[in-house]
Amino acid sequence: MVIVMAPEATQGDVDAIVEIIAAAGGSAFVSRGVSRTIIGLVGDIDQFSTLNLRGLRGVADVMRVSAPYKLVSRDNHPERSTIRVGGVPIGPDTVTLIAGPCAVETPEQTLAAARMAQAAGATLLRGGAYKPRTSPYAFQGLGEAGLRILADVRAETGLPIVTEVVDAHDVDLVASYADMLQIGTRNAQNFALLQAVGGVGKPVMLKRGMNATIEEWLMAAEYIAQRGNLDIVLCERGIRTFETATRNTLDVSAVPxxxxxxxxxxxxxxxxxxxxxxxxxxxxxxxVAVGADGVIIDVHPRPELALCDGPQALVDGDLDELARVMREFPPLLGKTAAGDALATV
Amino acid sequence: MVIVMAPEATQGDVDAIVEIIAAAGGSAFVSRGVSRTIIGLVGDIDQFSTLNLRGLRGVADVMRVSAPYKLVSRDNHPERSTIRVGGVPIGPDTVTLIAGPCAVETPEQTLAAARMAQAAGATLLRGGAYKPRTSPYAFQGLGEAGLRILADVRAETGLPIVTEVVDAHDVDLVASYADMLQIGTRNAQNFALLQAVGGVGKPVMLKRGMNATIEEWLMAAEYIAQRGNLDIVLCERGIRTFETATRNTLDVSAVPxxxxxxxxxxxxxxxxxxxxxxxxxxxxxxxVAVGADGVIIDVHPRPELALCDGPQALVDGDLDELARVMREFPPLLGKTAAGDALATV
Amino acid sequence: MVIVMAPEATQGDVDAIVEIIAAAGGSAFVSRGVSRTIIGLVGDIDQFSTLNLRGLRGVADVMRVSAPYKLVSRDNHPERSTIRVGGVPIGPDTVTLIAGPCAVETPEQTLAAARMAQAAGATLLRGGAYKPRTSPYAFQGLGEAGLRILADVRAETGLPIVTEVVDAHDVDLVASYADMLQIGTRNAQNFALLQAVGGVGKPVMLKRGMNATIEEWLMAAEYIAQRGNLDIVLCERGIRTFETATRNTLDVSAVPxxxxxxxxxxxxxxxxxxxxxxxxxxxxxxxVAVGADGVIIDVHPRPELALCDGPQALVDGDLDELARVMREFPPLLGKTAAGDALATV
Amino acid sequence: MVIVMAPEATQGDVDAIVEIIAAAGGSAFVSRGVSRTIIGLVGDIDQFSTLNLRGLRGVADVMRVSAPYKLVSRDNHPERSTIRVGGVPIGPDTVTLIAGPCAVETPEQTLAAARMAQAAGATLLRGGAYKPRTSPYAFQGLGEAGLRILADVRAETGLPIVTEVVDAHDVDLVASYADMLQIGTRNAQNFALLQAVGGVGKPVMLKRGMNATIEEWLMAAEYIAQRGNLDIVLCERGIRTFETATRNTLDVSAVPxxxxxxxxxxxxxxxxxxxxxxxxxxxxxxxVAVGADGVIIDVHPRPELALCDGPQALVDGDLDELARVMREFPPLLGKTAAGDALATV
Structure with a gap:
């Protein structure tokens, strides 16, 4: 950490800080500039976190120079991880296609969507049984009945299931059906929920909060990791900006x-x-081109009848092109489509 | 609702929509323009919500013309409401000062902060026992022990308590101590939590999500109201923008x-x-000048030792000026400081 | 256009509007809903623009239903355009690589960067002689001396030149050297400059303002088009958001x-x-994968010495990979790299 | 400045930087932390600006610790300035009301608006003769004819004139009529224009760019100051955010x-x-309550006929309340309304 002193700070202010840092078991190096003095702190950042350095006399600014997350940081784990969901890999060597309906509505609709997903090369099935909706008057999902439909469709198609959980106290129930738990964008800082999925022993897909910085997103992942679960996949899904032509602005730079x-x-x-x-x-x-390790896509057999997000679902006529993208683009990145990776096992 | 047809839409597309609307029990009025046709829908908006109009052939855009919230809308309740928290009014006639420590740390710190709050004219005590923190390594609050401290300080000072709840399943516990439940900015779209506080029979302070539009904020209030609780106070607390000189950008326009x-x-x-x-x-x-019905402010007896948000807490030397603001500004708005309102009862 | 009346609007308010529209030569269709009345306007939008409809009694909102730009709109010109810059095409059939140094510094640096650009497959040379800089103390470019260097390098390499103009009164001078004029993000609403480049008869690359909606960007293009110049290439270059990990957030969705x-x-x-x-x-x-018709990239022979934006310039070691991307990705989109398109002529 | 080294940086990387800094005439202080080394630079920041430190081997980040602006900084000029416009003060002791029509349309409309402004306590007249408009089809202002109208109304009312200039080459002309030149939000980084108004010897009102950070706003002021003109008034006018209920989000925090x-x-x-x-x-x-040194407000005798921004103009019925605000609020801030300040001279 670096402390920047205000121009009017006195020698006494600087001395007091050096003393406080030493008392906390760290070392402080003072660089006196023409108009400002800066103090570099050496030691464990956690030692200093309760010191409230910003409140000390003469302090103008405190800058962190290392990341606040640890378990999910590449600093401490340089090799990129591969997570497995019901045997399907998500990681640096593959591009995994996850597809299915936004919301589970009926057994027929879910099965039809799963068949569409498979036709396009998907190896994981998405589908929501609990839907967080902006309006209390909108369809909120089928709940456990939806989970049962997903389990039946998994039995029928062999596709492992990715499904959202929205309440900490549903985590055990949802985990008893799902192969991967999804945390949605509106719950990206619901810390009680993050901790609950951290303790349940299933892989987690963590969507970025639509207003979360990349650092905050990684801190949310750290909440899960801290409970012992490192099987986390990060999912960029667009951030909120001033542009209204799109619902959100997809931040592809966030991937690299x-x-x-x-x-x-x-x-x-x-x-x-x-x-x-x-x-x-x-x-x-x-x-795929920017280097994402997978994509998650809405498909629906009859989007004009969808109870949720119909306008964005792919339809039958789009599947050939989706399949082509999944076939032709990953090799240019030195990756394999996860479907092909499984097929060749 | 208004449907805007694409330039290439056919007469058949228009007819099909008119038919669908009629089948749903509504009426459709067609206005044929030079380059575009628009269709005005008349009927209950809820009738049309499952129709997925945007997905119909020839539709370019669908615009809502009335608000999606009802119970909290002024359309259906033209007079502005006054909410009472332990007898203290929050509403159009008063400016209520809520003050206290960001986090409850010790009995002594909480009592000292409460005395500071009272000195400045506060009639409600704020203080967090459950703290949602970006980092899992930061102080997360004392939990129920903190609630007990708040209750003791209430007994000592007479100040009703406003405190945050962060998990749906803590709502009953927190409500058993608190006079008003606070929903924080990170939980502004935690719908399970909103519904839970809607059912517990205590007033709720709903902070605006830092990325929430005013409409989404009112929809979140609608979630609470829909469970039968209309004792809701909206709290603007800054939105996320590109500016980094302040943590968030206070949106004072949001008040009027x-x-x-x-x-x-x-x-x-x-x-x-x-x-x-x-x-x-x-x-x-x-x-106060823009017309807010109250303010909620952090005070701390020794902010340099605060476990949470110390740098923003007011200190002793600021209280006189705060008291002056609460005394001199409300009358210019035709309002009374809530403290004075109580004193004159 | 659609006028949405306030709930409290009277029949007289509606009648008055119908009359005003008729007087302006248009027609108004009234749809009376349960809680709101809406009025659809039919006629030329320009007729209504001076009416200040929003200010009329009883009006709650006025919504446009057609685009405010015309000459650049695809409504009136369904086929996508190809622009030619010194013979090099930019359009739907090709992916054009434009590369070069951010700023022209010396003849040697500019020539070396141009050679790097060519090695990667570039068919147009970028390079700034006038640099708009946030700080008045930063390097502002060589001015006309820089233009002369660019012209010499064009003579040496055969690469047509793209260069920025920042002041309306330099347009003739810059146009006398350049093959394409660039309008930078900070000048995206400098209307005097937009009009000046509209009149000079050279192709224009119009960067999106970092705070411009897509509609405002197209309106800026309309300013140029209105002066008779339709040889415009739109350039997405990132928008300003809350994320600080990147300088701006590249909005790839803006391309489709x-x-x-x-x-x-x-x-x-x-x-x-x-x-x-x-x-x-x-x-x-x-x-390239999202469908852009080209890319413009900074290269520099020694970025650690660059006077402007060195940290983002590609270096020699990156060129092979850039060349590979330009070779392998366009065919997957049904496009040809512009270099190959020229080579096969 | 502080250089943060990457975790993988070597001792040789650090030594190289120390040497480079010494060669540039500065001093470098190295603080070696557990996971990172930081280097504090001491010397004139301008010495280091051409070094491209970010591009050096092993450098992870470079942080500035002092402001990049100088002439407008309070560091070098601790006392707050008062600017005089035709004798009217704008500064720490007063609250100056500037009012008038958004656009000058006719002599009658301008005079009527000026009389409204005076009735509310305004001591300066605003009015635009050159209007930067998003659409090329919108009213662009009367140009010099508008300036003549303003001059006539000044002669009639005694109110000095504030008017916008949008093109560097109109600066002399506009300055020959105006008492204060206004730079609009869309030209906040039009550096050619900023430099031109810096050289013309008239006070300047610099609106904040709707996408400008406070630091960028002050850098824009520095462009003007650097040409010898320190008679600058900063004007906050709202920034662009995701909220659509208001055109922009007024950032009142920007004032303090x-x-x-x-x-x-x-x-x-x-x-x-x-x-x-x-x-x-x-x-x-x-x-006024947040401490602004003045406000600039649109008034129009018949806003429903205004050619520009009619929906936001105050009308006759609002003037009493505006006059009351200007009379009652400034004293609570220890300030005088500028009108009263003049009256008591």
Whole structure:
């Protein structure tokens, strides 16, 4: 950490800080500039966290120089991780396609969507039984009945299930059905929920909060990791900006940035960021090309009847192009589509 | 609702929509323009919500023309509401000062902060026992022990308590101690929590999500209201923008906008938005002047030792000025400081 | 246009509006809903623009339903345009690589950078002689001396020149050297400059303002088009958001959105958006994959000595990978790298 | 400045930097931490600006610790400045009301608006003859004819004139009529224009760019100051955020922040930020209460006929309340309304 002193700080202010740091077991190096003095702190950052340095006399600013996350940081785990979900890999060597309906509505709709997903090369099935909706008057999902439908469709298709959990006290229930738990963008700082999924022993897909910096996203992952669960996949899904032509602004730069800071896999959700079907395929191509370790996509057999996010679901006619993207783009990145990776086992 | 057709939409597309609307029990009025046709829908908006109009052939855009919230809307309740918390009013006739420590740390610290709050004219005590923190390594609050301290300080000072709840399943416990439950900015779309506080029969202070539009904030209030609880106070606390000189950007315009759209009282938190002590008093003056129905402010007897948000807490020397603001500004708005309102009863 | 009346609007308010619209030569269709009345306006939007409809009694909102730009709109020109710069195409069939130094510093540096650009497959040379800098104390460019260097390097390499103009009254001078004029992000709403480049008869590359919506960007293009110049290439270069890990957030979704709204070609600048060399190649891949009609990239023979934006310039070791991206990705989009397109002529 | 080394940086990397700094005439102090080494640089920041430190081997980050602006900084000029415009003060002791029509349309409209402004206590007249408009099809102002109208109204009313200039080459012309030149939000980084107004010897009102950080705003002021003109008034007018209920988000915190960083006066424009008449008076109260040194407000005798921004103009019925705010609020801040300040001379 670096402390920047105010121009009017006195020698006494500087001495007092040096003493406080020493008392906390650290060392302080003073650099006296023309207009400002800076103090470099050496020691464990956690030692200093309760000192409230910013409140000390003469202090103008305190800058951190190392990351506040540890378990998910690449500093301490230089090799990038591969997470396995029901045997399906998500990691640096593959591009995993996760697809399915935004919300589970009926057994028929879910099975039809799963077949569409498979036709496009998906190796994991997405589908929501609990839907966090902005309006209390909107469809909130089928709950456990939806989980049962997902389990039946898994039995039928062989696709492991990714599904969202929205309340800490549903975690055990959802985990008893799901192969991977999803934390949605609105719960990206619901710390009680993060801790609960950290303790349940299932892989977690952590969507970036639509207002979260990359650092905050990694801190949310740290909450999960700290409970002993490092099977975390980060999912970029668009951030909130001033632009209104798209629902959110997909931040593709976040993929290489997060992959450099953390060893966790990073995937992209091109359906929810744009909120428009005509953007899904271009953004899927961009996602694979920027180096994402996977994509998660809404498909629906009859989107005009969908109870949730119908306007962004891919339809039958889009699947060939999606399959082509998953086939042709990963090799250019030195990656294998996860479907092909499994097929060749 | 208004449907805007694409330039290439056919007469058949328009007819199909008119039919669908009629089948749903509504009426559709077609206005054929030079380059575009628009269709005005008349009927209950809820009738149309499952129709997925945006997915129909030839539709370019669908615009809502009425608000999606109802119970909290001023359309249906033109008079602005006054909420009472342990007898203390928050509403159009008063400016209520809520003050106290960001986090409850010890009985002594909490009592000292409460005395500071009273000295400045506060009639409600704030203090957190459960703290949602970005880092899992930061102080997370004392939990129930903190609630007991708050109850003791209430007994000592007579100040009703406002305290945060962060997990749906703690709601009953927190409500058994608190006079008002606070929902923090990170939980502004934690719908399970919103529904839980909607059912517990205590007033709720709902902070605006730092990334929430005013409409989303009112929809979050609607979640609470829908469970039968209309004792809701909205609290603007800054939104996330590109500016980094302040922690968040206090959106004072949100006060008159929300007061016009909703009958609920609207207060401002000038401590957390700026994140800097030197901004708290100027922003408090702006809050009262723009017409806020109250302010909620961090005070701490020794901020340099605070376990949470010390840099923004007011200290002893600031209290006289805070008291002056609370005394001199409300009358210029035709309001009474809530402390004076109680004193004259 | 659609006028939404306030709930309290009277029949008289509605009648008055119908009359005003009729007097302006348009027609008004009234749809009376349960809680709101809406009025659809039919006629030329320009007729209504001076009416200040929002200020009329009883009006709650006025919504536009057609785009405010015309000459650049795809509505009136469904086929996407190809612009030629010194013979080099930028358009739907190609992916054009524009590369060179951020700033022209010396003849040697500029020539070396141009050779690097050519080695990577570039067919146009970028280079700034006038640099808009946030600080008045930073290097502001060589001015006309820089233009002369660019002209010499063009003579030596055969690469047409793209260079920025920052002042309306330099437009003739810059146009006398350049093959394409660039409008930078800080001048995206400098209307005097936009009009000046509209009148000079050279192709224009219009960077998106870092705070401009896609609609405002197209309106800026309309300013140029209105002066008779339709040889415009739109360039997405990142928008300002709350994220600080990157200088700006590259909005790749803007490419398919703008291509759908406008017939003009759309390219991406992956160097300035990220501001970091390690992001340039991933973002270049994403740019080509999302469907951009070209990319513009900083290269520098010795970035550690660059007078401007050195940290983001590609170096020699990156060129092979850039060349590979330009060779392998465009065919997957049904496009040809512009270099190959020229080579096969 | 502080250089933060990457974890993998070697001793040789550190030594190389120390040497480079010494060669540039500075000193480097090395603090070796557990995981990172930091190097504090002492010397004139301008010495280091061409070194491209970020590009050196082993460097992870470079942090500035002092402000990049000088002439406008309060560090070098601790006392806050008062600027005089035709004898009217704008500064720490006063609250100056500037009012008038958004655009000059006719002599009658301008005179009527000026009389309204005076009735509310204004001591300066605003009015635009050159209007930067998003659409090329919108009214662009009367140009020099508008300036003549302003001059006539000044002669009639005695109110000095504040008017916008949008092109560097109109500066002399506009300055020959105006008492104060205004730089609009879209030209906040039009450096050619900033330099031109820096050289013309008239006070300048510099609006904050709607996407400018406070630091960038002060750097824009530095461009003007560097040409010898320190008669600059900063004007906060709202920044662009995700919120769409208001045109922009008025950043009242920017007033105390800018007043602390710079000695220049800071005023607020409550008309353009909200874009809605019903917000103007609440935001004016907030502006004065937060400590702004003045406000600039749109008034129009018949806003429903205004050619520009009619929906936000105050009308006759609002003037009494505006006059009351200007009379009652400044004394609570220890300030005098500028009108009263003049009256008592």
């Amino acid at each position: 940035v997060a992959q450099r800071l953390s060893h966790l896999p990073v995937i992209i959700d091109p359906s929810h960021s744009g909120g428009r079907r005509d953007l899904v395929l271009p953004l899927t191509r961009a996602a | 906008v929300a007061q016009r759209l909703s009958h609920l009282p609207v207060i401002i938190d000038p401590s957390h938005s700026g994140g800097r002590r030197d901004l708290v008093l100027p922003l408090t003056r702006a809050a | 959105v703008a291509q759908r709204l406008s017939h003009l070609p759309v390219i991406i600048d992956p160097s300035h958006s990220g501001g970091r060399r390690d992001l340039v190649l991933p973002l270049t891949r994403a740019a | 922040v800018a007043q602390r960083l710079s000695h220049l006066p800071v005023i607020i424009d409550p008309s353009h930020s909200g874009g809605r008449r019903d917000l103007v008076l609440p935001l004016t109260r907030a502006a």
